[in-house]
Amino acid sequence: MADGAFAPAAGTQSPSRPAPRRAGLRTLARRRAAIAVLMCLPLMLLIGALVAWPALYSIYLSMLNKKMTRFVGLGNFVFLLNRPAFRAVIMQSVIFAVSAVVLKALIGFVLAHLMHNIRGRGQRIWRGLLLVPWVIPLAMSTLTWWWMFDPSYSAFNWLLNRFGLPSVPWLGQTWWARSAVILVNVWYGAPFFFIMYLAALKSVPEQLYEAATIDGAGTWARLRYVTLPMLRNVISITVLFSLIVTFANFDIVRILTAGGPQDQTHLFSTYAFVVGIESGDLPLGAAVSLFMLPILAVFAWFILRGVARRSEETMA
Amino acid sequence: MTGRRRSLAAERRWALRGSYAALTLFVVFFLTPPVYTVLTSLKTSREIGGEAGSPWVVHHPTLSNYLELIGDPAFRGFFLNSLKVTVSVVVLSMAISLFAAFSLARMRFWGSRALATGVFLTYLVPASLLFIPLFRIVGWLGLTNNTWCLVLLFPTLAVPFCTWVMIGYFGSIPRELDEAALIDGATWLQMLFRVFVPVAMPGIIAATIFAFTVSWGEFLYPLAYLYSSNQLVLTAGIVSELVRGDVFQWGKIMAASVMAAAPPVVIYAFLMDYYIAGLTAGATKG
Numbered sequence: 302m303a304d305g306a307f308a309p310a311a312g313t314q315s316p317s318r319p320a321p322r323r324a325g326l327r328t329l330a331r332r333r334a335a336i337a338v339l340m341c342l343p344l345m346l347l348i349g350a351l352v353a354w355p356a357l358y359s360i361y362l363s364m365l366n367k368k369m370t371r372f373v374g375l376g377n378f379v380f381l382l383n384r385p386a387f388r389a390v391i392m393q394s395v396i397f398a399v400s401a402v403v404l405k406a407l408i409g410f411v412l413a414h415l416m417h418n419i420r421g422r423g424q425r426i427w428r429g430l431l432l433v434p435w436v437i438p439l440a441m442s443t444l445t446w447w448w449m450f451d452p453s454y455s456a457f458n459w460l461l462n463r464f465g466l467p468s469v470p471w472l473g474q475t476w477w478a479r480s481a482v483i484l485v486n487v488w489y490g491a492p493f494f495f496i497m498y499l500a501a502l503k504s505v506p507e508q509l510y511e512a513a514t515i516d517g518a519g520t521w522a523r524l525r526y527v528t529l530p531m532l533r534n535v536i537s538i539t540v541l542f543s544l545i546v547t548f549a550n551f552d553i554v555r556i557l558t559a560g561g562p563q564d565q566t567h568l569f570s571t572y573a574f575v576v577g578i579e580s581g582d583l584p585l586g587a588a589v590s591l592f593m594l595p596i597l598a599v600f601a602w603f604i605l606r607g608v609a610r611r612s613e614e615t616m617a
Numbered sequence: 618m619t620g621r622r623r624s625l626a627a628e629r630r631w632a633l634r635g636s637y638a639a640l641t642l643f644v645v646f647f648l649t650p651p652v653y654t655v656l657t658s659l660k661t662s663r664e665i666g667g668e669a670g671s672p673w674v675v676h677h678p679t680l681s682n683y684l685e686l687i688g689d690p691a692f693r694g695f696f697l698n699s700l701k702v703t704v705s706v707v708v709l710s711m712a713i714s715l716f717a718a719f720s721l722a723r724m725r726f727w728g729s730r731a732l733a734t735g736v737f738l739t740y741l742v743p744a745s746l747l748f749i750p751l752f753r754i755v756g757w758l759g760l761t762n763n764t765w766c767l768v769l770l771f772p773t774l775a776v777p778f779c780t781w782v783m784i785g786y787f788g789s790i791p792r793e794l795d796e797a798a799l800i801d802g803a804t805w806l807q808m809l810f811r812v813f814v815p816v817a818m819p820g821i822i823a824a825t826i827f828a829f830t831v832s833w834g835e836f837l838y839p840l841a842y843l844y845s846s847n848q849l850v851l852t853a854g855i856v857s858e859l860v861r862g863d864v865f866q867w868g869k870i871m872a873a874s875v876m877a878a879a880p881p882v883v884i885y886a887f888l889m890d891y892y893i894a895g896l897t898a899g900a901t902k903g
Binding site: 333334336337338340341343344345347348351352355356358359362408411412415416418419427429430431432433434436437438439440441442444445446448449451454456459460488491492496497500501542545546548549550551552555556569570573574577578583586587590593594597600601604605608 | 636648654673712716717726734749753770773780834855893
């Protein structure tokens, strides 16, 4: 694919030279635009053929019957909304995403502050240790969590029993299973928040804190009136971004609970997988996935606004 | 005066100690699963099944799980498939995004701003939104149950972020530099490879690591489109082939996890700083 961009660019120099100056400039500009488009062509093909088109096709697919022979309009969506199992999926997705993101953001914020206190060479080692969950492929670490939650040989229950506490049905009861899924997501995702907030904290000018301290501001006042306003944009972008990623998460629920017990931990993605791939009802599965679209679109719009505002600020 | 200064210093020392204590707790929380993975991987099925003693201690450490896996042609196949897919995806993604980023950062054309926004939006599209229509498309292309379908699909997850990061790095290169290169008679390609690539190397490394991470760790696409043992990659292969039957061989599963996690862990151990710099480039400016 990259070869396409090579060929025309190689010959840019020679033909433009003998032409009169004015026309030469115009050809040069036109040629420049042509090269620019050519360089973007592979990207446009990729996004067009494997993202934009599947997205449009998905909408069409979701309006067919199971055998994909008949157009049923919004039938699949109505069918899903009337199904208690799917309404549980909507609720669980919201509970999962919101609580996991709030916890991740809080832990990330606390960690970033703790780390900011430590100066010097020690910081690198601590930071490396805290980022380990984020580096291991999620499917692999979820396997370990599953093993630690295992009812008969549970490493966690052994510890609980050791301290005289009763065993916990980690993945066997609805609310325990929901909490377990959130716990694994927090474990995996908190380092991302931590690293984003640490970088943002480092960019807050030290003089602001000094000035605030001279004015008599305590720890809380400094946090409230210096740190939070300076970090506001980064916080909102990371939270929105993480909401999208968390909302669409597949690996954790698929491996840890496979949606159980009684379909109470399914998210949109895992439910779409069961309906669309495992039960072979592709249109219904596409409809399940598409329920995510409006929510993701709203978050994406806010993120774009935040990013645009930030680049304006940097320009100014 | 001196008393006050001393108390301030003491206060700071206690704050530092508190920070270390709290950080230690978090490190324990974050490292428990990986440590437990390694512990279990060193145990025989007999030791795991015999409920005597603490599961947190290895009584008779053995490498038999690792040796068994290395001797298993199916597992070696997963590993080679992962390697094959990842190398191809990284090369393909970097080629696509390098040219696109250069063009979008420097050679404004009609619609280039909209395209840049589109790239960012694509970055926000999660894999789980489009895997069902892609199932049909993979089928039409005759690539169902063929490892190479991942080489086609993973770039959609990697390229948007790679392009975005490199647009940022290219954009920060002063324009005088490319004007000088143009006056010296450099072509656009020469400019890209002689001026931009060397200067933006940290960004290129960050993007490469991202592409590697995505294609090494992705789980949904291989699980949805591949089913034969000889076509599977590590993530889906371990989950669907090793986790099977009534009694799981946890020692073996954990050993496989360790080996699957090793390449990214090693890469991050050496190149973490580049990756973080690329990821947080935006954050430090806000």
